[in-house]
Amino acid sequence: MAPQTSRPEWTPEGAGSEFTSHVLAGVMGGHDGMEAGRVMRPASARAGLSVDEHVAGVLAGDRSILARTITLVESNAPAHMEKGQEVLQRLLPHSEAALRVGITGVPGAGKSTLIEALGMQLIGAGHKVAVLAIDPTSSLTRGSILGDKTRMTRLVREENAFIRPSPTSGMLGGVARKTRESMLVCAAAGFDVVLIETVGTGQSEISVRSMTDFFLLVLIPGGGDELQGIKKGVVELADAIAVNKADGPLRIKAEAARAEYNRALHYLTPGTPGWTPRAYTCSAATGDGVAALWQVVEKYVTITRTNGFFAERRLRQNLEWLHLLVDEQLRTYFYAHPAVQQLLPHIEQAVAAGEQPATTAARQLLAAATNLQE
Numbered sequence: 001m002a003p004q005t006s007r008p009e010w011t012p013e014g015a016g017s018e019f020t021s022h023v024l025a026g027v028m029g030g031h032d033g034m035e036a037g038r039v040m041r042p043a044s045a046r047a048g049l050s051v052d053e054h055v056a057g058v059l060a061g062d063r064s065i066l067a068r069t070i071t072l073v074e075s076n077a078p079a080h081m082e083k084g085q086e087v088l089q090r091l092l093p094h095s096e097a098a099l100r101v102g103i104t105g106v107p108g109a110g111k112s113t114l115i116e117a118l119g120m121q122l123i124g125a126g127h128k129v130a131v132l133a134i135d136p137t138s139s140l141t142r143g144s145i146l147g148d149k150t151r152m153t154r155l156v157r158e159e160n161a162f163i164r165p166s167p168t169s170g171m172l173g174g175v176a177r178k179t180r181e182s183m184l185v186c187a188a189a190g191f192d193v194v195l196i197e198t199v200g201t202g203q204s205e206i207s208v209r210s211m212t213d214f215f216l217l218v219l220i221p222g223g224g225d226e227l228q229g230i231k232k233g234v235v236e237l238a239d240a241i242a243v244n245k246a247d248g249p250l251r252i253k254a255e256a257a258r259a260e261y262n263r264a265l266h267y268l269t270p271g272t273p274g275w276t277p278r279a280y281t282c283s284a285a286t287g288d289g290v291a292a293l294w295q296v297v298e299k300y301v302t303i304t305r306t307n308g309f310f311a312e313r314r315l316r317q318n319l320e321w322l323h324l325l326v327d328e329q330l331r332t333y334f335y336a337h338p339a340v341q342q343l344l345p346h347i348e349q350a351v352a353a354g355e356q357p358a359t360t361a362a363r364q365l366l367a368a369a370t371n372l373q374e
C-alpha cells in the first residue's frame with residue numbers, strides 16, 4: 001500500500017514537503033494480522049473468571065482468586081448473583097472444617113487488637129486465619145474499617161492470614177448474608193479459623209451468633225455494676241466474656257469486672273448445653289491471657305463435639321440460613337412485582353392519609369403480588 005499523505009490546510013502557498021505528513025502502511029493496516037479497529041485488553045480487564053476457575057482457585061488457596069470470589073459473592077449485580085451462587089454451591093462441601101468464631105463488644109473494647117494478637121498466635125501454631133467483619137454502619141463510618149486495618153498491621157502482612165472488611169451496604173440482613181457466604185468461601189480456601197468481628201449494635205450480634213460455633217463478648221473494665229451498654233440478651237449469647245485491657249492501671253479493675261461478670265453469668269441460662277460461659281481477663285496489647293482464651297475455645301469445641309451440640313448447632317444454623325434466604329427472596333420478589341410497584345405508592349398515600357387501615361392495605365398488596373382473590 002502506498003503511503004497516504006496529507007497537508008494541513010494552513011500550509012503556506014508554495015511550501016515544500018516539510019508540511020506533509022506521511023501515514024505508513026504498517027500503521028494503517030494494524031500489525032501481526034490484527035484486524036484494524038479491534039481493541040486488545042489486558043487479561044485482567046476481561047469478563048472475569050469462569051465458575052471453574054473460581055472454584056479451582058479458591059480450593060488451591062489462591063489469595064487473589066479468593067478475594068475476587070468474595071467480591072463476586074458479595075456483588076448485588078444480577079449478572080454476578082447466579083454465578084456467585086453456583087461457585088458457592090460447589091465450594092460448600094469444602095467449607096465444613098473451619099472453626100467459626102464471632103467476636104463482639106462495644107466500639108473501642110479492643111476487638112480488632114485482640115484479633116491481631118490472637119491471629120498472630122494462631123498462625124504461629126500453624127493455623128490459617130481469616131478475619132471478616134460485620135458492620136452495617138461501615139458505609140457511614142469508613143473510619144472503622146481503617147481503624148480495624150491499622151490495628152492488624154502484623155496480621156495483614158501474614159501469608160496465612162486473610163483480612164476482609166465488612167461489605168458496605170446498608171441493610172444488616174444483606175451484610176450478614178454476604179459475610180456468611182464469604183466465611184464459607186474462606187473456609188473452602190483452607191482457612192481453618194474464621195474470626196468475625198462485629199460491633200455491638202444488638203441485631204448484628206444475633207446475626208453473627210447464628211453463623212458461628214463460638215461467640216466471644218469483649219468488655220472493658222470500669223463499667224460500674226452495669227454491663228456497659230451491652231444488653232442482657234447479648235450476654236446470654238456469649239460462650240465466654242473477655243475483659244480486655246487488663247494491663248497497667250486497669251489490671252485491678254479488670255479483675256474486679258471479671259468477678260462481677262461471672263456473678264452475672266451465674267444467673268443467666270447458658271445458650272450451649274454442657275457449657276457454662278465464664279469471664280476471663282486478657283490484654284490484647286501485651287498478649288497476656290490471649291493464649292488462655294484460645295484454650296477456652298478449644299475446650300469448648302472438644303466438649304460440644306463430644307456431646308453432639310457442635311453438629312446440632314450447625315444444622316440448626318443451616319435451617320435459620322434457609323429461612324433468612326427465603327425471607328429475603330420473598331421480599332425481593334414482592335417489591336419487584338409489577339402489580340406491587342404500581343399499587344404501592346397509592347396505597348402508601350391512602351394509609352398515610354388515614355383513608356385505609358394498614359391491615360387491609362397489606363392484604364391488598366399481598367393479594368396483588370400473589371394474584372390471589374381477596
Ligand SMILES: Nc1nc2c(ncn2[C@@H]2O[C@H](COP(=O)(O)OP(=O)(O)O)[C@@H](O)[C@H]2O)c(=O)[nH]1
Nearest residue numbers: 107108109110111112113151244245283284285
Ligand atoms: N491498654 C490497652 N489498650 C488496648 C487494648 N486493646 C485495645 N486497646 C486500645 O483500645 C483502642 C480500641 O481498640 P480496637 O481494637 O480498635 O477496638 P474495637 O473497636 O473493639 O475493634 C485502641 O486505641 C487500642 O490500642 C489492651 O489490651 N490494653
Ligand SMILES: [Mg+2]
Nearest residue numbers: 111112147148
Ligand atoms: Mg474494630
